[in-house]
Amino acid sequence: MSTPPTLTLPACARAYPLETGRGRFAVHDARPDGPVRGTALLVPGFTGSKEDFIALLEPLAASGFRVVAVDGRGQHESPGPADPGAYTREELGRDVLAQAAALAGEDGGDGRRVHVLGHSLGGLVVREAVLRDAAPFASLTLMSSGPAAIAEAQRARTRMLLDALATLDMEAVWQAMRRLDPPEAPESATPAEVREFLHRRWLNTRPEQLRATGRQLLDEPDRVAALAAVGLPVHVLSGETDYAWPVPLMDAMAARLSARRTVVEGAGHSPNAERPEDTAEALRAFWLGAGAG
Numbered sequence: 001m002s003t004p005p006t007l008t009l010p011a012c013a014r015a016y017p018l019e020t021g022r023g024r025f026a027v028h029d030a031r032p033d034g035p036v037r038g039t040a041l042l043v044p045g046f047t048g049s050k051e052d053f054i055a056l057l058e059p060l061a062a063s064g065f066r067v068v069a070v071d072g073r074g075q076h077e078s079p080g081p082a083d084p085g086a087y088t089r090e091e092l093g094r095d096v097l098a099q100a101a102a103l104a105g106e107d108g109g110d111g112r113r114v115h116v117l118g119h120s121l122g123g124l125v126v127r128e129a130v131l132r133d134a135a136p137f138a139s140l141t142l143m144s145s146g147p148a149a150i151a152e153a154q155r156a157r158t159r160m161l162l163d164a165l166a167t168l169d170m171e172a173v174w175q176a177m178r179r180l181d182p183p184e185a186p187e188s189a190t191p192a193e194v195r196e197f198l199h200r201r202w203l204n205t206r207p208e209q210l211r212a213t214g215r216q217l218l219d220e221p222d223r224v225a226a227l228a229a230v231g232l233p234v235h236v237l238s239g240e241t242d243y244a245w246p247v248p249l250m251d252a253m254a255a256r257l258s259a260r261r262t263v264v265e266g267a268g269h270s271p272n273a274e275r276p277e278d279t280a281e282a283l284r285a286f287w288l289g290a291g292a293g
Contacts, residue, residue: 002045002052002119002270003190007197010058018070020098026050026077030057030067037064038115038138038287039103043096044069045120045144046213049076049201052119055276056283063284065115070099072125074209076201087212089220093128100129100136115287117141119272120244121213124220127227134230139290141235141283144269146245147253148222154244155218162214165207174202217244224256233290234259237282239267239274260286 009015013030028050040060042053053069060067073095074080074087085091100114115138118126123145130140150158157180164173190198227234236254238247240263247263254261262282264271271279 001047001198002273003194003198004051004054004273005194005276006054007051007193009054010061012061013054013057018068018099018102020095020102022095022098023073024079025073025095025099026071028054028057028069030061032061032064032066035064036066038112038291039066039068040115040117040283040287041096041100041103042067042069043072043116043118043122043126044075045118045122046217047202047205047210048119048122049205051076051197051201052270053272056272056280059277059280060283063280065284065287066103068099068103072122072209074206076204080206080209082206082208084208084212087206087209089124089128089216090132092125092213093132096126096129097133097136104136113138115139115141115290117143117283118145119143120145120269121217124216127223130230130232131223131226134232137232139233139235139287140227141237141286142250142253142259143237143272143279144239144242144244144250146249147224147256149220150217150244151246151249158214158217162211165211165214170203170205170207174199224253228257233286235262235283235286235290236260237262237264237271237279239264239269239271241268243269260289262286 013028015028017024018027044052050069050071057067071078116126123142234257236250236259238250264275264278267275
């Protein structure tokens, strides 16, 4: 998961439920003071939420972009059913298409195609949306997200989590996870309010969503060739190290996609939270080059 450096929304952003043709989704919506150069939809990863992108909102809005970070179905503040079938790759991809349509068509929207970004698992979800229908999108950014299933070491960790979710309640699983050595920064370095938020977010997330998307991380096929055939501008962005997908694997994926490639110095799996200014600058440059059609 990403650990946001702050939970305070900048003055340019507000939180509200976005109404779409597939239900309500909790969002953080940041808007520039002046003309809108484009609209971007940010989709979080496994165990994540819209808060993972808080540090990107102000610098991207200052660059002229409307930026909307979303809780996916069953994540944190977006409702979701107890039916595991609601969280398949196909269903989550349809959600992203509905979110993009709502942003492009709502009153006050710019009516143009949307830049879409997916972090980690979110990259697999937005890839599904683009493969289903690329027309609503101006570009695709895959942030710390690889071509197929996650690396073997992380697969073992994910299997452990799925096994725990099958037999324990969410609080018991949380306490078990805290006893493991996480790949993120030590808990002692995280502010108390952020630690409390991470706990609350975990308890708010549907276990059915976690079980379904965890299996996706284990089983996802390589769909890079199909994505390359779409012809959409693609940006592959990651930190210098990554525990979910090795960085050389993302390098190779970028080459297969003829994609723009950014490696954010000093960042790991969550450059959005670890090096937000550098990440925002890379996104700004890519989106300006890709346009919004």
